[in-house]
Amino acid sequence: SAVISQKPSRDICQRGTSLTIQCQVDSQVTMMFWYRQQPGQSLTLIATANQGSEATYESGFVIDKFPISRPNLTFSTLTVSNMSPEDSSIYLCSVLTGLSYEQYFGPGTRLTVT
Amino acid sequence: AQKVTQAQTEISVVEKEDVTLDCVYETRDTTYYLFWYKQPPSGELVFLIRRNSFDEQNEISGRYSWNFQKSTSSFNFTITASQVVDSAVYFCALTSGTASKLTFGTGTRLQVTL
Numbered sequence: 001s002a003v004i005s006q007k008p009s010r011d012i013c014q015r016g017t018s019l020t021i022q023c024q025v026d027s028q029v030t031m032m033f034w035y036r037q038q039p040g041q042s043l044t045l046i047a048t049a050n051q052g053s054e055a056t057y058e059s060g061f062v063i064d065k066f067p068i069s070r071p072n073l074t075f076s077t078l079t080v081s082n083m084s085p086e087d088s089s090i091y092l093c094s095v096l097t098g099l100s101y102e103q104y105f106g107p108g109t110r111l112t113v114t
Numbered sequence: 115a116q117k118v119t120q121a122q123t124e125i126s127v128v129e130k131e132d133v134t135l136d137c138v139y140e141t142r143d144t145t146y147y148l149f150w151y152k153q154p155p156s157g158e159l160v161f162l163i164r165r166n167s168f169d170e171q172n173e174i175s176g177r178y179s180w181n182f183q184k185s186t187s188s189f190n191f192t193i194t195a196s197q198v199v200d201s202a203v204y205f206c207a208l209t210s211g212t213a214s215k216l217t218f219g220t221g222t223r224l225q226v227t228l
Contacts, residue, residue, distance in 0.1 A: 001161070031214055042205065042218045043159075058215075090157055096214050101147045101166070103209075103216055105159035 002027055002097050004106035012112045013083055020079045021109045023093035028073035031096040033103070034066070038089045049076040049093075083113045116141045118208050120219035127196050127226055135191045135222045137206030143167075146210035148182065148189045153221070154202040165189065167210075196226045 003026040013019050023032065032049040047055040047068055055068035070076040080087050090108045097104070117140040127133045139148065150162040163173065165182050173180045177194045193200055206219040 033215070035216075042220045043216070044218075045215050048215065092159060094159075094216075101209065101214060102161060102164050103149070103214065104161055105151075107156075107158045110157065 001102070001104050002029060002095050004093065004095060004104060006091075006093060006106040006109050008109060009107065010110040010112075012114060015084055015113060017083055018079055018081045019083065019111060020077050021091055021093075021111075023076045023078070023106055025074045025095050027097070029095040029097050032070060032076045033094045033096075034068060034076070034078045035092045035094060035105075036089045037092065037108070043092065046078070046091075049078075080111065083111075085113045087111065088113045116143075116208055116210065116217045118206050118217055118219035120204075120206055120222050122222045123220070124223040124225070127224070129197060129226055129228050130195050131226075132192060132194050133196050133224065133226075135193075135204050135206075135224070137189045137191065137219060139187050139189065139206070139208045141208060141210050143210035146208060149207040149209075149216065150180065150189075150191050151205045151207065152202045153205065159205070162191075193224075196224075198226050198228065200224060201226045 005024045007022045034046040035043045037043045045058050046061045047057040049068050049070040051070045067079045092108045094103050094105045119138045146167045148165045152160040179192045181190045203221045203223045205221045207216045
């Protein structure tokens with residue numbers, strides 16, 4: 001498995017501002033993903049973070065709202081832009097190591113937008 | 115399209131009872147992977163098990179066991195002699211193909227009381 005850290009662990013932000021969430025892995029991984037978990041809900045994939053190229057977004061998510069970077073094989077950032085209260089969620093990054101298809105998750109970032 | 119159904123929204127049991135969490139999946143792919151994750155109140159998503167579509171062998175790990183039946187498209191999870199520490203939300207998830215994107219069920223909240 002991989003050790004995954006996320007920063008910040010939680011934050012309270014004002015409407016209209018942006019927050020960048022960092023995801024760091026202790027080893028090189030093949031794939032990195034960003035998920036959103038709205039209060040009391042299941043997880044929804046936002047995008048696949050591609051190393052050295054633009055992220056691949058799922059239906060309903062756009063780059064202007066959720067820009068993602070992945071400069072190398074161990075690090076990625078997700079920005080939540082122009083936030084509204086509806087963006088209040090837990091944001092989790094996950095990684096896929098090797099060919100095992102076992103996907104591990106970071107501890108999550110709890111975001112509250114007021 | 116892929117789909118994972120966890121019909122049980124919430125289950126309450128008394129400690130030491132056995133409990134089974136149901137998971138039914140839909141996919142058109144012949145190769146796929148099924149997962150169970152545990153999300154305790156802290157919010158972190160803990161990987162429990164991965165099963166590929168070619169391996170229908172049931173698995174036991176301590177008090178946990180999993181029953182995979184392709185004939186009924188089910189991948190059920192049983193906790194034997196439940197404990198208070200088992201209280202959490204449990205998610206079943208599915209991925210197939212090379213994209214490795216996880217499709218999650220809506221989760222089952224398990225409450226174990228003394």
